[in-house]
Amino acid sequence: MKILVIGSGGREHALVWKLAQSAKVSKIYCAPGNGGIAAQAECVPIEATDVDRLVQFAKEKNVNLTVVGPEAPLLQGIVDRFQAEGLAIFGPKREAANLEGSKRFAKEIMEKYRIPTASFRSFTDPHEAKRYVRQQGAPIVVKADGLAAGKGVVVARTVEEAEQAIEDAMEKKVFGDAGNEVVIEEYLSGPEFSLMAFMDGTVVKPMVVAQDHKPVYNGNQGPNTGGMGAYSPVPQIPPRMVEQAVETILEPMAQALRKEGIEYKGVLYAGLMLTDEGPKVIEFNARFGDPETQAVLPRLQTDLVDVLMAVIDGHLADISLQWSDQASVCVILAAGGYPGTYEKGNPIAGISGQESGETIVFHSGTKRENGQIVTNGGRVLGVAALGESIDEAREKVYRRIEEVSFKEMHYRTDIADKATF
Incomplete structure (x- = not known):
């Protein structure tokens, strides 16, 4: 098989690395790729959002399977376009990817189908948003509605911080159009964990659980990033709570989407918090997480090609996901x-x-x-x-x-410190 992986980050490198282990794979392309991916795949100078050129390339090279890494092309409708051209592609269509593309859309579905999440209100007027924050008090969470590369969420400890976050998103446009609307949520407390699952439109098969570290500095201090590290398993999240998350969040969301007439095929990523009332949704993403993928895929023992093709063909029920105990x-x-x-x-x-x-x-x-x-x-x-x-x-x-170095290299030294047995 010839495979095209779309994207240029660590998640895409992990996908290329895992796909290269399959005996079914003869050639991997990556668009645009990066300096490290080039060791295992032929990097192609086409941006992840240049859908026309990606379609043309997949046809020219007789690519058998395309795997989409980042969210932006999904929300551009790359899957819809590839499918219309008769090309096999892994990922949700544009309408389904909106579960990540609009936090309000996701929250409204959760509210309608009673999927556990924080209470919320959405706003397009910054003055109304600030008024609501003053009524609610702090701590409170302010989220840019659209895509902000993992940086559009502010957990405000004070009303002033929340107002500043609203100003930054809606008035200063630090996240561009992603901040035209904000979602303001109740603050939840408890350990966070990431639960990704493969979905073929009907069947949901969860991956092993992971935990991400968003803030840039040790002790979860400083601004949020796209993620500074991850680990799997997460011993402080009891297995019964993971099962509960599958039963009360992932499977109900799959059913909710079907009832809404939305076909969801791909990876559904649930960012969850274990509260006193059980697991609740912080956010949904419509693709593999980054850096969770770099912690989860090394544990996968089943051929990833078989899994991805089963999702596309609607035969996920026939696949048994095997995971390393390591x-x-x-x-x-x-x-x-x-x-x-x-x-x-x-x-x-x-x-x-x-x-x-x-x-x-x-x-x-x-x-x-x-x-x-x-x-x-x-x-x-x-x-x-x-x-x-x-x-x-x-x-x-x-x-x-300790062997690696580059100018001003920064990393957290406490990744997985909270993994308690």
Whole structure:
């Protein structure tokens, strides 16, 4: 099979890495890819959102399966377009992807079908939004309605912080059009976890649970990022709570979408919080999470090609997902200044031999320049490892990180610290 992976980050590198392990795969292309992906796939200089050229490329190269990594092309309708051209593609159609593209849309479906989530109101007028915040008090959560690369959520500890978040999103437009509308939510407390599932329109098959670390600094301090690290399993989330999340959130959402006449095929990502009342939804994403994918896919033992094709063909019920009992940890190495402004083009040392047997170095924001790998994004690398325990996997990762360096390299040193047994 010839496979095309769309995207350029660590998630896409993990997908390429996993797909390359299948005996069914003869060739992998990645558009546009990055400096590390180039070691396992032929990188093609087509942007992830250039749907016309991607369709043309898939036809020219007789690609058998296209896998969409990021959310932007999904919301552009890349899946609708590929399917109309008779091309096999993994991911939800535009209407289904709106579960991620509009937080209000997602919240309204959850409200209608009584899927557990925080109470909310949405606003298009910043003055009304501020008035509501003053009525509700703090802590309170302010979210840009549209796509904001994981950075459009502010957990405001004070009313002033919430008002500033509304101003930033709606008046200063720091997230562009994504902030034209904001969703203001009740603050929930408890441990967070990520539960991704494959869905073929009818059947839901959950993956192993993971936990992400959003804030940029140790101790969950500082602004939110796209994610500074992840690990799997999550010992502090009891298995019965994961089962409850599948029964009260994932399966009801699959049924809700069907009742709404929306076909959902692909990965449904639920960002959840374990509250005193049980698991509740913080957000839904319409694709593999980043960096959760870099922690989850190393544990997958079933051929990923078989799983993706079963989703597309509507035969997911025939697939048995097998997972390693080993633990997995991934730590993100970021550019200094991220998630704010940061430099690009800094040489990276210590990454020859991406996979040493002990660890895997997934490239997120890198490119090859004059024969050298240099930084090309805020999240630069993800160092991952499997171990017999989370502690062992963590130790391998942090030991490997000591060998890597680039100017102003920043990473959290407490990833998976909260994994308690």
